[in-house]
Amino acid sequence: xxxxxxxxxxxxxxxxxxxxxxxxxxxxxxxxxxxxxxxxxxxxxxxxxxxxxxxxxxxxxxxxxxxxxxxxxxxxxxxx
Numbered sequence: 001x002x003x004x005x006x007x008x009x010x011x012x013x014x015x016x017x018x019x020x021x022x023x024x025x026x027x028x029x030x031x032x033x034x035x036x037x038x039x040x041x042x043x044x045x046x047x048x049x050x051x052x053x054x055x056x057x058x059x060x061x062x063x064x065x066x067x068x069x070x071x072x073x074x075x076x077x078x079x080x
Contacts, residue, residue, distance in 0.1 A: 002015035014024070022043045024030075029044040060068055 002017050004012040004015060006012055018024075018041075022030075022041075024043060029046070031042050031044045032039045033042060034040075
């Protein structure tokens with residue numbers, strides 16, 4: 001069973017085995033959830049960074065994608 005020692009500042013280093021099983025990468029956040037008097041450690045699931053763009057292109061539905069790209073690039077870049 002993996003263990004970690006608490007420093008004088010209250011910090012711990014998660015063992016590599018735990019980080020790998022949780023799929024943690026630098027910058028991830030953890031939650032400590034109390035369950036029946038014990039704490040369970042789990043990776044905090046954040047919203048997708050793309051969530052804010054959901055529905056953004058809805059107004060373009062049904063339009064020709066090539067025409068949309070031409071419009072975004074500007075009409076002076078029309079090339080075959």
